[in-house]
Amino acid sequence: MTTNVESRPALRRADLHSALEDPALLSMNFLNEVANRFPDAISFAPGRPYEESFDTEALHRYLHAFCNYLEKERGQDPAQVRRTLFQYGRTKGIVHDLIARHLHVDEGIEVDPESVVVTVGCQEALFLVLRALRRDERDTVLAVSPTYVGLTGAARLLDMTVCPVRDSEVGVDLDDLVVQIRAARAAGLNPRACYLVPDFANPSGVTLSIEARRTLLRIAAEEQLLLLEDNPYGFFRASGERVPTLKALDTERRVVYLGSLAKTCFPGARVGFAVADQLVAHDDGSTSLFADELSKIKSMLTVNTAPISQAMVGGKLLEHHGSLLRANWMEIEVYRRNLTHLLEGLEKRFHSAPDLGWNTPSGGFFVVVTVPFRVDDTLLEHSARRHGVLWTPMSHFYDGAGGENQLRLSCSVLTPEQIDDGLDRLANLVDEQRWCVGVDQEGEQDG
Amino acid sequence: MTTNVESRPALRRADLHSALEDPALLSMNFLNEVANRFPDAISFAPGRPYEESFDTEALHRYLHAFCNYLEKERGQDPAQVRRTLFQYGRTKGIVHDLIARHLHVDEGIEVDPESVVVTVGCQEALFLVLRALRRDERDTVLAVSPTYVGLTGAARLLDMTVCPVRDSEVGVDLDDLVVQIRAARAAGLNPRACYLVPDFANPSGVTLSIEARRTLLRIAAEEQLLLLEDNPYGFFRASGERVPTLKALDTERRVVYLGSLAKTCFPGARVGFAVADQLVAHDDGSTSLFADELSKIKSMLTVNTAPISQAMVGGKLLEHHGSLLRANWMEIEVYRRNLTHLLEGLEKRFHSAPDLGWNTPSGGFFVVVTVPFRVDDTLLEHSARRHGVLWTPMSHFYDGAGGENQLRLSCSVLTPEQIDDGLDRLANLVDEQRWCVGVDQEGEQDG
Numbered sequence: 065m066t067t068n069v070e071s072r073p074a075l076r077r078a079d080l081h082s083a084l085e086d087p088a089l090l091s092m093n094f095l096n097e098v099a100n101r102f103p104d105a106i107s108f109a110p111g112r113p114y115e116e117s118f119d120t121e122a123l124h125r126y127l128h129a130f131c132n133y134l135e136k137e138r139g140q141d142p143a144q145v146r147r148t149l150f151q152y153g154r155t156k157g158i159v160h161d162l163i164a165r166h167l168h169v170d171e172g173i174e175v176d177p178e179s180v181v182v183t184v185g186c187q188e189a190l191f192l193v194l195r196a197l198r199r200d201e202r203d204t205v206l207a208v209s210p211t212y213v214g215l216t217g218a219a220r221l222l223d224m225t226v227c228p229v230r231d232s233e234v235g236v237d238l239d240d241l242v243v244q245i246r247a248a249r250a251a252g253l254n255p256r257a258c259y260l261v262p263d264f265a266n267p268s269g270v271t272l273s274i275e276a277r278r279t280l281l282r283i284a285a286e287e288q289l290l291l292l293e294d295n296p297y298g299f300f301r302a303s304g305e306r307v308p309t310l311k312a313l314d315t316e317r318r319v320v321y322l323g324s325l326a327k328t329c330f331p332g333a334r335v336g337f338a339v340a341d342q343l344v345a346h347d348d349g350s351t352s353l354f355a356d357e358l359s360k361i362k363s364m365l366t367v368n369t370a371p372i373s374q375a376m377v378g379g380k381l382l383e384h385h386g387s388l389l390r391a392n393w394m395e396i397e398v399y400r401r402n403l404t405h406l407l408e409g410l411e412k413r414f415h416s417a418p419d420l421g422w423n424t425p426s427g428g429f430f431v432v433v434t435v436p437f438r439v440d441d442t443l444l445e446h447s448a449r450r451h452g453v454l455w456t457p458m459s460h461f462y463d464g465a466g467g468e469n470q471l472r473l474s475c476s477v478l479t480p481e482q483i484d485d486g487l488d489r490l491a492n493l494v495d496e497q498r499w500c501v502g503v504d505q506e507g508e509q510d511g
Numbered sequence: 512m513t514t515n516v517e518s519r520p521a522l523r524r525a526d527l528h529s530a531l532e533d534p535a536l537l538s539m540n541f542l543n544e545v546a547n548r549f550p551d552a553i554s555f556a557p558g559r560p561y562e563e564s565f566d567t568e569a570l571h572r573y574l575h576a577f578c579n580y581l582e583k584e585r586g587q588d589p590a591q592v593r594r595t596l597f598q599y600g601r602t603k604g605i606v607h608d609l610i611a612r613h614l615h616v617d618e619g620i621e622v623d624p625e626s627v628v629v630t631v632g633c634q635e636a637l638f639l640v641l642r643a644l645r646r647d648e649r650d651t652v653l654a655v656s657p658t659y660v661g662l663t664g665a666a667r668l669l670d671m672t673v674c675p676v677r678d679s680e681v682g683v684d685l686d687d688l689v690v691q692i693r694a695a696r697a698a699g700l701n702p703r704a705c706y707l708v709p710d711f712a713n714p715s716g717v718t719l720s721i722e723a724r725r726t727l728l729r730i731a732a733e734e735q736l737l738l739l740e741d742n743p744y745g746f747f748r749a750s751g752e753r754v755p756t757l758k759a760l761d762t763e764r765r766v767v768y769l770g771s772l773a774k775t776c777f778p779g780a781r782v783g784f785a786v787a788d789q790l791v792a793h794d795d796g797s798t799s800l801f802a803d804e805l806s807k808i809k810s811m812l813t814v815n816t817a818p819i820s821q822a823m824v825g826g827k828l829l830e831h832h833g834s835l836l837r838a839n840w841m842e843i844e845v846y847r848r849n850l851t852h853l854l855e856g857l858e859k860r861f862h863s864a865p866d867l868g869w870n871t872p873s874g875g876f877f878v879v880v881t882v883p884f885r886v887d888d889t890l891l892e893h894s895a896r897r898h899g900v901l902w903t904p905m906s907h908f909y910d911g912a913g914g915e916n917q918l919r920l921s922c923s924v925l926t927p928e929q930i931d932d933g934l935d936r937l938a939n940l941v942d943e944q945r946w947c948v949g950v951d952q953e954g955e956q957d958g
Contacts, residue, residue: 073790073791073798074763075789076792077793080643081644081808083642084807092811112599115597118596119593124574127567143562146567150565153778184781187814195530195668217811220811221642221812330598332596332600334814334818342521344520344523347524354521360536360539361528361531363540364530364634364664364665365634366634367661368781369631370779370820372817372823373781373817376819
């Protein structure tokens with residue numbers, strides 16, 4: 065279709081921002097590209113939500129429900145309703161009070177709706193917080209490693225250094241956190257916040273104990289650090305009791321809660337939020353809410369989150385009286401069934417393998433498998449082509465070295481049959497790779 | 512609602528990013544806040560689109576039309592349609608081909624749909640482009656001054672210097688453009704692009720002649736500069752012939768076209784786009800589309816533009832066979848009527864005033880009035896409280912000094928009666944301020 069254009073490049077990549085050559089940004093592209101090239105492979109890769117309950121007619125219902133709410137509960141006349149849906153709107157959003165009610169009902173988190181900033185997915189919330197905190201090159205963010213690649217990517221866009229904190233069986237190595245804070249300060253850096261997913265973390269699947277949460281809050285208060293709590297999977301517990309969120313335990317407003325409605329409503333609305341109830345002290349003695357500072361940044365980034373999208377999640381929230389936990393009863397069952405099936409399937413196939421292990425998360429979408437061979441992008445392509453099974457190399461979640469012998473399995477969009485079939489294919493890959501490693505080692509012994 | 516929290520500030524604004532104290536970011540907040548405090552004032556302030564054609568039922572129709580298109584024209588089965596609407600989607604968007612068709616039909620712009628990045632409003636498109644181009648502190652953007660505050664704000668978030676270029680009756684002082692490029696280079700800076708609104712600019716209302724456009728393209732090619740063409744108002748011509756966009760004249764891929772659907776569809780979808788068909792040369796000899804580089808950034812900023820929102824504008828595009836020009840026939844008439852009425856109203860009230868002048872844009876939403884007294888935020892508040900009329904101080908659109916005796920009038924959401932009433936109120940303010948200035952001058956003479 066292009067006509068009359070010169071094909072001489074107008075730009076050189078070396079002249080563009082460094083993030084464009086960074087592994088964090090290339091990773092997402094590479095993984096999508098592999099998935100697209102092998103559409104028939106069984107994929108343990110994506111962290112997407114279960115799809116069977118999606119219903120196009122529900123969108124019409126949600127829109128009606130939200131319009132009805134604007135008229136009946138907010139007293140808007142039909143012209144105001146149209147203006148709310150169609151015009152530019154409040155930068156902090158129009159479903160902030162419905163989200164505050166959801167947090168009260170489902171999480172026992174009590175927040176003033178004015179502290180809620182509705183965002184274009186959780187990713188924008190993350191970006192807003194990092195942009196606000198990154199004043200100069202000394203301001204850094206700590207992150208429990210392995211880390212969600214969206215944190216690393218957002219930091220890269222801002223030239224913000226990410227300092228990794230060691231993971232542990234309780235979700236974070238609390239001693240290492242203090243060590244890293246002190247080390248950063250000693251190096252002239254200014255650690256501003258620590259990012260983590262306390263419930264069924266992406267990618268590790270690990271959940272922080274209540275004791276670890278309390279200690280973490282104490283450290284944050286002592287070290288004048290914010291905690292960035294990202295909680296997309298908290299509802300999806302497969303076994304045991306739910307643990308309160310950091311924000312629910314946060315008596316000193318040390319936690320910025322990053323909410324995603326992608327898994328609890330649906331990704332297609334692209335609605336997330338930040339709860340930022342911190343007070344910000346100004347030089348003139350006045351204070352503002354951190355949420356209002358984030359709002360100023362948002363006004364120059366996306367202006368506001370699409371009211372149309374907010375109306376859809378608003379309608380879903382209204383239909384379920386603010387409880388997304390109740391709205392997700394079926395999804396919770398499906399994810400429990402899938403995770404249990406995946407863990408049993410691993411046990412069945414690999415229980416007697418001394419060279420292969422996996423963790424046993426109590427919920428969420430992800431399991432990490434440790435294998436006796438190198439796991440990288442080349443192996444992923446080989447696995448897709450030769451064995452018809454996709455997964456994610458754990459090295460993608462390390463900013464630097466780490467995870468070279470691990471892969472992440474996600475089970476959120478598969479059926480039990482697909483899980484079985486996928487695990488059989490994975491077992492074939494494992495057998496083949498063990499044989500290769502064996503040959504290599506013999507070769508080395510011979511050589 | 513907040514319980515058990517300490518009210519000691521957790522943050523100091525001095526520790527947050529400098530943009531948060533920048534006039535560009537405070538401006539938007541201040542203007543919204545004044546508008547909210549005086550809801551009964553007649554407002555010449557907002558650049559919002561005409562509201563009378565908004566229709567909630569149309570949203571249901573658009574959604575149906577888009578689903579039908581996915582099935583009939585893209586061959587998706589019902590499960591795929593649901594996945595398209597509800598799941599995470601293509602980073603560059605799902606209405607890229609419909610947008611490419613619209614550009615062909617309405618603007619004579621021929622682009623490969625792969626060069627289109629669908630964004631969360633035009634603001635995100637602007638941010639993506641600046642982020643890609645701002646590699647280090649030497650990379651600057653030129654902007655015709657007075658400038659849309661969204662450009663300045665986005666640059667501030669990226670610590671990117673904006674170099675102002677003088678305005679002129681043809682829309683941009685082309686000699687000054689070359690002077691500024693050379694001066695920036697002499698100062699060790701690297702001017703990467705020049706931002707402008709060639710049609711009925713915000714805030715000046717001025718339109719570039721065809722000759723100026725051709726010269727601008729030649730300068731861009733000679734100086735290895737990109738042109739960032741922002742075109743939200745191009746359809747809304749009140750008199751004369753439409754002039755081709757820079758992108759339609761761009762034979763060397765020097766123009767990144769920033770599209771807004773806020774005025775031509777509706778703001779509540781928050782859908783805009785960038786056309787970025789530049790080739791990017793990599794060190795290994797390969798090339799990529801600039802659109803794909805922008806997409807990588809978007810994947811870490813908003814992941815993708817809400818498919819729900821895209822479906823709404825997609826439905827509207829389909830209903831009108833890709834022509835938003837045809838879809839906006841009524842809006843075009845309304846804006847023509849309003850602008851004509853505003854200009855006639857100014858003439859009627861101020862034609863004999865030698866100390867007061869205004870420009871006469873041939874379309875768009877905005878007219879700039881020059882007055883014989885100082886125009887600032889204090890006067891705006893006074894105007895709202897005492898005279899019941901709102902407008903925008905032009906100084907908000909200058910990054911530094913400028914516009915101290917000017918105000919911007921917007922007429923897009925008013926009726927002719929409101930325009931008359933508002934102009935009467937403005938005339939009262941002018942009379943009062945002339946008297947004050949007279950008193951001041953007498954006082955000075957006396958003193």
